[in-house]
Amino acid sequence: MKELTAEDASLLELVDRLLNKGVVLAGEATISVAGIDLIYLGLNVVLAAVETIDKAQDRRAS
Amino acid sequence: MTLLAHAIAASPPAALSLAGLRGRPLAWSETGGIGLWSTEWEPDVKLERPDALEHHRLVERICAAEPCLPVRFGTAFATADAARASLDKRAAALRAALARVAGKSELALTLLWRERSTPQAVESAAGPGRQYLEARRAEFDAREARRARAESVVEDVIAELAIERQLVWHETCTSDNVAVSLAVLVPTELAGQLKADLAQAAARFPDVIPVLNGPWPPYTFARTE
Secondary structure, X not given: OOOOOHHHHHHHHHHHHHHHOOEOOOOOEEOOXXXXXXXXXXXXXXXXXXXXXXXXXXXXXX | OEEXXXXXXEOOOOOOOOOOHHHOOEXXXXXXXXXXXXXXXXXXXXXXXXXXXXXXXXXXXXXXXXXXXXXXXXEEEOOHXXXXXXXXXXXXXXXXXXXHXXXXXXXXXXXXXXXXXXXXXXXXXXXXXXXHHHHHHHHHHHHHHHHHHHHHHHHHHHHHHOXXXXXXXXXXXXXXXXXXXXXXXXXXXXXXXXXXXXXXXXXXXXXXXXXEEEEEOOOXXXXXX
């Protein structure tokens, strides 16, 4: 388990909000987001945002 | 050309002297008393990590100028008509959400575990099968104990704040490090004082490290479904 600093936690909380919270508009098209998953992989934590990215990638692939 | 969505606000829009992401034009698409702030974007340009943070700063500035609902980052529309059609489908719910968050901001509290979780040691004389099962059981027990502790801490924090339940959202044990992730919707003019209160309420627990953020736009409380 990688230790999480306060700075890491703040960034994760913000990115989690940007990717997982806010209004989800009907008929949306989620365009590709490069690099965002690296934030999560770099911190070695699992948050729901990763699942969101995975689902978006699955949708694009199917 | 697509429209990369940032925030929904009531019309007429505030007079904003802002550029969109990467200095591109900021657009306003309006229908039925509400509208969408978005950046005119090229669909083949990939969004990068700095774009997410710039989106956040843009939403902050829009929400500082008028009540607004942040839109999930990465949402794009092919045309302004498509954006308006999307707003039209949920106009009543969006107007209600705008009224709910008007004049309010979000404070974020994260409680990090101070120590790693340490499952109870397994009896070494046992056979490998039993050792494996007992180790799994010890891990499960340790995880459940942490979850119970996190729930107890967050209940104490919420009780201390004396805030309506519908203005508080929380999750516990979202990762090995995180005990609690909590968001509170507060009047913007009281955010400074309430942030200090939140810090004080969270500082009473010796096993967690509080990390406070905000005031932020009301990301957690903008959902309409």
